Amino acid sequence: MNAATGELYRQHVVPNYNRYPVCIVRGDGSRVWDDTGREYLDFFPGWGCAIVGHCPHRVVDAVRDQVGRLIHVPNSWHTEAQGLLAEALTTRTGWGAQAFFCNSGAEAIEGAIKMARLWGHSAGKFRVVSMLNSFHGRTLGALSATGQPKYHHGVEPLVPGFSYATFGDLEDAERLIGPETCAVLLEPIQGEGGINLPPPGYLQGLRELTRRKGCLLILDEVQSGMGRAGSWYAHQIWDVKPDIVTLAKALASGIPCGGLLATPEVAVALKPGTHASTYGGNPVSAVAALATIATIEQDNLIERSKVLEVKFRTRFEALAKRCPWIKEVRARGVMIGIQLSVDGAPVVKKCLDNGLLVNCTHQTVIRLLPAMNLTDAEFDAGCAILEDAIAGLAG
Numbered sequence: 001m002n003a004a005t006g007e008l009y010r011q012h013v014v015p016n017y018n019r020y021p022v023c024i025v026r027g028d029g030s031r032v033w034d035d036t037g038r039e040y041l042d043f044f045p046g047w048g049c050a051i052v053g054h055c056p057h058r059v060v061d062a063v064r065d066q067v068g069r070l071i072h073v074p075n076s077w078h079t080e081a082q083g084l085l086a087e088a089l090t091t092r093t094g095w096g097a098q099a100f101f102c103n104s105g106a107e108a109i110e111g112a113i114k115m116a117r118l119w120g121h122s123a124g125k126f127r128v129v130s131m132l133n134s135f136h137g138r139t140l141g142a143l144s145a146t147g148q149p150k151y152h153h154g155v156e157p158l159v160p161g162f163s164y165a166t167f168g169d170l171e172d173a174e175r176l177i178g179p180e181t182c183a184v185l186l187e188p189i190q191g192e193g194g195i196n197l198p199p200p201g202y203l204q205g206l207r208e209l210t211r212r213k214g215c216l217l218i219l220d221e222v223q224s225g226m227g228r229a230g231s232w233y234a235h236q237i238w239d240v241k242p243d244i245v246t247l248a249k250a251l252a253s254g255i256p257c258g259g260l261l262a263t264p265e266v267a268v269a270l271k272p273g274t275h276a277s278t279y280g281g282n283p284v285s286a287v288a289a290l291a292t293i294a295t296i297e298q299d300n301l302i303e304r305s306k307v308l309e310v311k312f313r314t315r316f317e318a319l320a321k322r323c324p325w326i327k328e329v330r331a332r333g334v335m336i337g338i339q340l341s342v343d344g345a346p347v348v349k350k351c352l353d354n355g356l357l358v359n360c361t362h363q364t365v366i367r368l369l370p371a372m373n374l375t376d377a378e379f380d381a382g383c384a385i386l387e388d389a390i391a392g393l394a395g
Ligand SMILES: Cc1ncc(COP(=O)(O)O)c(C=O)c1O
Pocket: 104, 105, 106, 107, 109, 135, 136, 137, 138, 187, 191, 192, 220, 221, 222, 223, 224, 248, 249
């Protein structure tokens, strides 16, 4: 990396991230290049944002065209792009929803929590049950919903009203839901928590439980949405109809964009004056999101994500036979977790040295969120590097 860039960061950027000494300057599909001209394959493009790869041409064209005409329109006016995006996202749920737009995953969660509290206000309902090991973002409300004490440490007191159930344990959720509970909030597939799939019947059970107890079901699909899990929304895999769904990350291919989808009966709680976001549904992000959706559909990428799931699972389950330190391979579409019994950091480092970008979460899970249009040749080349890195661990 250019030493001057490193120095700029050292002097002028808040040191809240662990950054690799690599400066990325260009991307195309599942490849990026650094400032020395070195090429990398990317199995974690944009931390899940580049779901159709870096710089997808439809998104690039749509954004270029939009910024040349109009960059920002506040929400005191209408734009066709925001309306079309709301239609595109809500019709794909199949359960009739209305959309609210913001800029990030955490902001979508904040909106969902406020909507649920406003919905339950007259009945005295304000508590939220979320899950242990969850991840919902870093703003104070989203952090309070995140069931991981390590992220709470030092910024307490948290927002009151949150309690945490064990993911996958229906009885534990039932134990925590009381008359003041307005919502149960969870990721249908835990992402940062290690790509944890819900046990059979769990999401359906939560839907039945929340209905019976008179509270809402909020599904955080910031990571699992937009086709990544092999269905437009992961909740469709289990045929569950939530009250609110949150989206971000891949929504606009990396142009900042978040949103929530809610049933009209719940959406009505967000009356004028109760919530807002200056940039939310901005036309640049809206056309980027529409072009992302068009790319996924016109290139048949939801089908491709299912094919990739099988390819990744087969490849790393075969490796597990040689490497007993691979404990489990968990995959849904292009959400893949390789559970190790040892520290995964050396794997990330060795992959980087050999030209492949991957992630490790919770110390022992190699997490891959590849683009849905990863080619077979890129899959083979990247897997060879990753296999070599995992096989090289001491076990
Ligand atoms: C499921 C989930 N929800 C919320 C967030 C927060 O999103 P953001 O970083 O855009 O605020 C994340 C980020 O990783 C996430 O994975």
